[in-house]
Amino acid sequence: MSASTTTEAPDTTTAVKPKLKTSAMIASFADPGQKTAPAPFGHALVRAAEEDPRIVGLTADLGKYTDMHIFARAFPDRFFQMGMAEQLLFGAAAGMAETGLVPFASTYAVFAARRAYDFLCLDIAEPGLNVNIVGGLPGLTTGYGPSHQATEDIAIFRGMPNLTIVDPCDSLDIEQAVPQLAASEGPTYLRLLRGNVPTVLDEYDYTFELGRAKELRPGRDVLFISSGLMTMRALQAAEELAAHHVDVAVLHSPTIKPFDNDTVLRELGKDRLVVTLENHTEVGGLFETVAGVAVRQGAGRRIVPIALPDRFLDAGALPTLHEKYGLSRNRIVQTVLDELA
Structure with missing residues (x-):
């Protein structure tokens, strides 16, 4: 199916109103006019490989759609096209890691989590090999339906011992994550944002540190704890809520496992409405991670989740779907105002 194929939402109003549309496999969540960077994963992997000759790249017939093609052009002798066989992809990556190489293996997140789980678990995680799984189209980042929407990948992977899980914002x-994942001794799973990816965190004196959550802005009234693209939305919503005289803090947690319990507990200890925001089902992801930390430590806080529902989602244009399922800036603002009313 061509990457240029578009899926259009029906237009039942006038011909003047533009139709919402999204590219089938390279859907973007960037706002019009927003600053973006092309293929940040692919370029970061090339830079890391220039410094570390052990790094190799593999993909399951999805080089173009996971930005692995950037690495393939730079290092053709260190790139391996495994075809549409995710189990083989992970098995080969495990074998390469056993010989001392540092593989980055890319596919769609749905295939990594649903189709090849056992190979990742027993061939990679159980022996603790340095294999880095790169999962494209995480959560609601494509207009396609459940076959390509990895809304439950974190829930599937959180229970796997030894596996580090990273959900980057931008x-x-x-x-900054790619070289740290390469240097990490055990296996990792990166929820990939690809194509023209928004650049947001450069305005907040931010640096990625594996396993650490970072406060991006302080606030007295509300605490947002967010991961992935929802940190961008959290920052946008915080700005809009300021116009309603609501002071919002944003804590970005790009590492879901191992989780930064200490930082989160410190922030939970303050008297504020707590809201988690994630591009993932509310089952088994960031919300339940934060809630689990709170319960185990006796924080006794009510935590409001902004997340995808526990059901298979519709296909359609991303702006429409994000609005429908509560991930849009407007829906976040309204949720907070309703909670504070």
Whole structure:
């Protein structure tokens, strides 16, 4: 199916109103006019490989759609096209890691989590090999339906011992995460944002540190704890809520496992409305991670989740879907105002 194929939402109003549309496999969540960086993962992997000759790249017939094609052009002798066989992809990556190489293996997140789980678990995680799984189209980042919407990938992977899980916000997060994932001794799973990825965190004196959550802005009234692209939305909503005289703090947690319990607990200890925001089902992801930390430590706080529902989602244009399922800036603002009313 061509990457240029578009899916259009029906237009039942006038011909003047533009139709919402989204590219089928390279859907972007960037706002019009927003600053973006092209293929940050692919370029970051090339830079890391220039410094570390052990790094190799593999993909399951999805080089173009996971930005692995950037690496393939730079290092053709260190790139391996495994075809549409995710189990083989992970098995080969495990074998390469056993010989001392540092593989980055890319596919769609749905295939990594649903189709090849056992190979990742027993061939990679159980022996603790340095294999880095790169999962494209995480959560609601494509207009396609459940076959390509990995809304439950974190829930599937959180229970796997030894596996580090990273959900980056933007191009800066991805660029800084890649060399740290390569240097991490055990296996990792990166929820990939690809194509023209927004650049957001450069305005907040931010640096990615594996396993650490970072406060991006302080606030007295509300605490947002967010991951992935929802950190961008959290920052946008915080700005809009300021116009309603609501002071919002934003804590970005790009590493879901191992989780930064200490930082989150410190922030939970303040008297504020707590809201988690994630591009993932509310089952088994950031919300339940934060809630689990709170319960285990006796924080006794009510936590409001902004997340995808526990059901298979519709296909359609991304702006429409994000609005429908509560991930849009407007829906976030309204949720907070309703909670504070």
